[in-house]
Amino acid sequence: MDAITVTNLVRSYGTVRAVDGVSFTVGHGEIFALLGPNGAGKTTTVEILEGFRTRDSGEVRVLGQDPVTGGRGFRERIGIVLQSAGFEEEFTVRELLRLQATLYPRRHDPDELIGLVELVDKRNTRVKALSGGQRRRLDLALGLVGAPELLFLDEPTTGFDPAARHRAWALIGRLRDLGTTVLLTTHYLEEAQELADRVAVLRSGRLVAIGSPDELRGDGGAPATISFTLPVGVDPGDLPSLSGEIHTGGHTARVRTHAGVVDLQALTSWAVEAGHGLDDLTVSPPTLEEAYLELTGEAGHDR
Numbered sequence: 001m002d003a004i005t006v007t008n009l010v011r012s013y014g015t016v017r018a019v020d021g022v023s024f025t026v027g028h029g030e031i032f033a034l035l036g037p038n039g040a041g042k043t044t045t046v047e048i049l050e051g052f053r054t055r056d057s058g059e060v061r062v063l064g065q066d067p068v069t070g071g072r073g074f075r076e077r078i079g080i081v082l083q084s085a086g087f088e089e090e091f092t093v094r095e096l097l098r099l100q101a102t103l104y105p106r107r108h109d110p111d112e113l114i115g116l117v118e119l120v121d122k123r124n125t126r127v128k129a130l131s132g133g134q135r136r137r138l139d140l141a142l143g144l145v146g147a148p149e150l151l152f153l154d155e156p157t158t159g160f161d162p163a164a165r166h167r168a169w170a171l172i173g174r175l176r177d178l179g180t181t182v183l184l185t186t187h188y189l190e191e192a193q194e195l196a197d198r199v200a201v202l203r204s205g206r207l208v209a210i211g212s213p214d215e216l217r218g219d220g221g222a223p224a225t226i227s228f229t230l231p232v233g234v235d236p237g238d239l240p241s242l243s244g245e246i247h248t249g250g251h252t253a254r255v256r257t258h259a260g261v262v263d264l265q266a267l268t269s270w271a272v273e274a275g276h277g278l279d280d281l282t283v284s285p286p287t288l289e290e291a292y293l294e295l296t297g298e299a300g301h302d303r
């Protein structure tokens, strides 16, 4: 049985259908990312799965239970890492983790967790004296202390510097080895690409795509990019007509195209006939970010 099963989930607030008939499953041990623009319905969906919000209709099973009626037994099996947990500021890192651990029948060793989130140097520091990034790592350790079978991670690296983000990714990746299922929400496409086995994209309460990051890059309908160095003495206006848009910056030309093979052939035929080389020629598939922007209807907004 899957760790999470959602079937035709609906939740409205007044006239707003925040979640509008969403269905998906998450397998045991999978890292699953929920993506979507602000207001797409991610938080509503996740909070229904956590048992914090009710649904209007649809079926939800989390670790085989309905979160609404799961009760304490259910809560002990899930871990939740909030964006800013309101916890006791006067405790030290170690005290707080040890205290939290007593709430769970199953638990990870607090000292091992302190090592896992790289807070060994800060274990005797009071929570109120931690930096934002250190606090987020403590949040993660607190989410893990009950040895959850399923961990909910809400934007786990928001506010991290790039090095801390990469360390956090390595850490979250290691949860896979513990067999923990992870449901992640994030606005960082690179994060989803790096961590997630599968991603689901929500838009206005509906699921518009689901699959592995690579599947979404391929199926999302986003354009590929052909890039090359403009031959010496050639203006952009001299290039053959192509189905994709041509952008030039400095000596580099980029063609964003939905007809990569056709445009590539037109370009190379033109170059051979005119006796030009096409230095640094590359053809790149869309990134997950480009596929995402296409799927959410946001492509081209800021170009």
Ligand SMILES: Nc1ncnc2c1ncn2[C@@H]1O[C@H](COP(=O)(O)OP(=O)(O)OP(=O)(O)O)[C@@H](O)[C@H]1O
Pocket: 013, 016, 017, 018, 036, 037, 038, 039, 040, 041, 042, 043, 044, 045
């Ligand atoms: N308690 C509430 N009362 C009324 N409307 C709500 C409430 N919570 C969410 N909404 C509305 O439901 C829709 C979905 O919101 P939700 O918070 O689930 O989106 P989200 O994808 O998590 O957004 P974000 O990325 O900004 O966190 C939005 O239109 C939002 O305004």
